[in-house]
Amino acid sequence: MLPQNSKFSYLLLLSGLVIIFSFSYNIYKEFSGSASCNESTNFIDGLGGPIELIDQNESFFSLEDQDTRLSLVYFGYSYCPDICPYDLERNAYVKDIMDEKQLDINLIFITIDPSRDTADRLKDFSEFIHDSMIALTGSKDEIDSLKKEYGVFGRSNKIDNEDQSYLVDHSTFSYLINKDGRVLTFFNRRETPEKMSEKIECFY
Incomplete structure (x- = not known):
């Protein structure tokens, strides 16, 4: 069993790694140029018409x-x-x-x-x-x-x-x-x- 101080340090390190990974992934999505179909696909109101x-x-x-x-x-x-x-x-x-x-x-x-x-x-x-x-x-x-x-x-x-x-x-x-x-x-x-x-x- 890990000592109390070691356990706290371990959890702190783990939390830091999660934060870094999350931040890095968001940056990757931002600059990778990939499109997401979760974005709104509704009509843009008031724009367009028959041609x-x-x-x-x-x-x-x-x-x-x-x-x-x-x-x-x-x-x-x-x-x-x-x-x-x-x-x-x-x-x-x-x-x-x-x-x-x-x-x-x-x-x-x-x-x-x-x-x-x-x-x-x-x-x-x-x-x-x-x-x-x-x-x-x-x-x-x-x-x-x-x-x-x-x-x-x-x-x-x-x-x-x-x-x-x-x-x-x-x-x-x-x-x-x-x-x-x-x-x-x-x-x-x-x-x-x-x-x-x-x-x-x-x-x-």
Whole structure:
């Protein structure tokens, strides 16, 4: 039998090890990039809506008519010099990961610059990003309405009507939505494809 002092020291040491292990595990979870399905998977109230636009093949696109349950949506513009291509390449990789898991998902790009992003322009752009990407355009009013419904910021620095080399400042979130256009979750630019795919899998 251990002496009283030794027993107390042993228990103190054991308690310390438990605390250290618990702290280390929480730090690991924080930085390991693993997603947890214990997180809320409810709709984000007041964000999202139906999508009915024209795709890169000049065909009418309706989100609710799609066979695929979930869609990963990004708002941007094809003339974007760096941010949009980078984010869309990441989303395309997420699409490939989900395909490998046999979990189908739509990869959707919606322009916030409809005056320049015609269907023909988006056809070339979509082929550059991913062969299954759905690229959508519409009237200015239709795009402005969607921007409002999805909380998307977008503002051009166009000087006049002759200026065709303008840039567009815009938000850079990617939205996971269902067929009704309800936003399930969203991702910022720092999210990795692996972490995004793990989170998306929670909704299947």
